[in-house]
Amino acid sequence: SQTIHQWPATLVQPVGSPLSLECTVEGTSNPNLYWYRQAAGRGLQLLFYSVGIGQISSEVPQNLSASRPQDRQFILSSKKLLLSDSGFYLCAWIGMVGGYTFGSGTRLTVV
Amino acid sequence: DAKTTQPPSMDCAEGRAANLPCNHSTISGNEYVYWYRQIHSQGPQYIIHGLKNNETNEMASLIITEDRKSSTLILPHATLRDTAVYYCIVRVASLNNQGGKLIFGQGTELSVKP
Numbered sequence: 001s002q003t004i005h006q007w008p009a010t011l012v013q014p015v016g017s018p019l020s021l022e023c024t025v026e027g028t029s030n031p032n033l034y035w036y037r038q039a040a041g042r043g044l045q046l047l048f049y050s051v052g053i054g055q056i057s058s059e060v061p062q063n064l065s066a067s068r069p070q071d072r073q074f075i076l077s078s079k080k081l082l083l084s085d086s087g088f089y090l091c092a093w094i095g096m097v098g099g100y101t102f103g104s105g106t107r108l109t110v111v
Numbered sequence: 112d113a114k115t116t117q118p119p120s121m122d123c124a125e126g127r128a129a130n131l132p133c134n135h136s137t138i139s140g141n142e143y144v145y146w147y148r149q150i151h152s153q154g155p156q157y158i159i160h161g162l163k164n165n166e167t168n169e170m171a172s173l174i175i176t177e178d179r180k181s182s183t184l185i186l187p188h189a190t191l192r193d194t195a196v197y198y199c200i201v202r203v204a205s206l207n208n209q210g211g212k213l214i215f216g217q218g219t220e221l222s223v224k225p
Contacts, residue, residue, distance in 0.1 A: 034212065044155070044198075044215040059212075090154050092213075100147070100213060102154030 002027035006091045006103030013110055019064075019078040021106050023091030026072065031093040033074040034100070035066055039087040050074060086110045114138065115199045120220040123193075129186040131219050133199030136180045141203050144175060145213070146184045148195040155198065155215075158184065189223045196220050 003026045013019060025031050035047040046059045048066035056066050063082050067075045074091060091103040116134045123129040135144065145160040159166055159173045161182075166173045172185040186193055198218040 036215075043217055044149075046212055046214065049212050088152075092154070099145075099157040099160065100155070101157070105152075105154050107152075 002093075002101065004091060004093060004101055004103045006106060008106055009104065010107045011109070013081050013108065015083055015110055016080050019076070019081050019085070019108070021076040021089055021091075021108075023074040023076075023103055024072055025074075025093050028072070028093070030071060033068065034092045035074065035076050036090040036092065036102075037087045038090065044090065048076070081110045083110050114201050114214070115216050117197075117199055117216060117219045119217065120222070122222050122224055123186075123189045125191060125223055125225050126188055129189040129193065129221060129223070131184040131186075131197050131199075131221065132181065133184070134181045135199070135201045138179050138201050139203075142201045143203070144173065144179075144182050145200045145202065146171070146173065147198045147200065147213075147215075148193075149198070149218070150192075150195045158197075189221075191223050191225065194221060194223045 006023045032051050034049045036044045037047055038044050047064060049057050050068040053068055053071055063085060064076060064078050086109050089106045089108060092100045094100055114135055114137055143160050143162050146158040147155040148158055149155040158170050159168055161173045161175055163175055163179055173182060175182045196218040198215050200213050202213060
C-alpha cells in the first residue's frame with residue numbers, strides 16, 4: 001500500500017537558523033508531490049510542487065526552497081528562517097485520480 | 112485564487128444529516144469537484160469527488176447540480192468525529208495540467224453538537 005512519511009512532527013527553531021523538512025512516499029513511483037503551508041488555523045497555501053526528479057515549481061515567492069533529489073523524496077528548506085515562516089507544513093501526493101493523500105504534517109515555530 | 116465559495120461555518124446535531132453547500136459558478140467542463148476535510152492539527156483527508164453525476168461512498172454523498180455551478184456534500188448521519196473544516200475544490204483531473212495542484216479556499220467549519 002502507498003504511504004507518506006513526514007518528519008519531524010514538531011520543530012522549534014530560532015530566527016536565522018536553517019530548515020530542512022523531509023517527505024518520503026512508499027508504494028508508488030514517479031508521484032506528483034506537493035508542499036503546503038497552513039498559518040493561523042485555516043487556509044492551506046500551495047508552496048511548491050514537483051512532477052519528477054529535479055523538477056520544482058514554485059507557487060509563491062518566499063524564503064523557502066524545495067528539492068527532489070530522489071523519485072519519492074521531497075525536501076523543503078530554508079537557509080535563514082523568519083518569524084513569518086512559522087506554520088503547519090504538509091506534504092502530499094496524488095494517490096488516485098485527483099485524490100490527494102497528505103502527510104501528518106510538521107508544526108514549525110520560529111522563535 | 113480558489114474557484115469555490117463556501118459558508119464559513121455550520122452547525123449540525125449529532126445523528127442528523129449535514130448538508131454542506133459549495134458554489135463553483137465558473138467551473139469548466141473538464142473540472143472535477145473534490146471534497147476534503149481537515150480535523151484540527153491533522154492533514155486534510157480526501158472524502159469524495161465527482162464530475163457531473165452524483166457520487167456516494169462510505170463516507171459521504173456528493174450532489175452536483177445539473178448546470179454544475181454548485182454542489183452539496185452530505186454526511187448522512189453526522190457524528191462528533193465529523194467536526195472539521197470541509198474544503199470544496201475544483202480542478203482538472205489530469206496530472207499534466209500544472210501538476211494537478213489543488214487550490215484550497217477557506218472551507219466550512221462544521222461543528223457537530225450532541
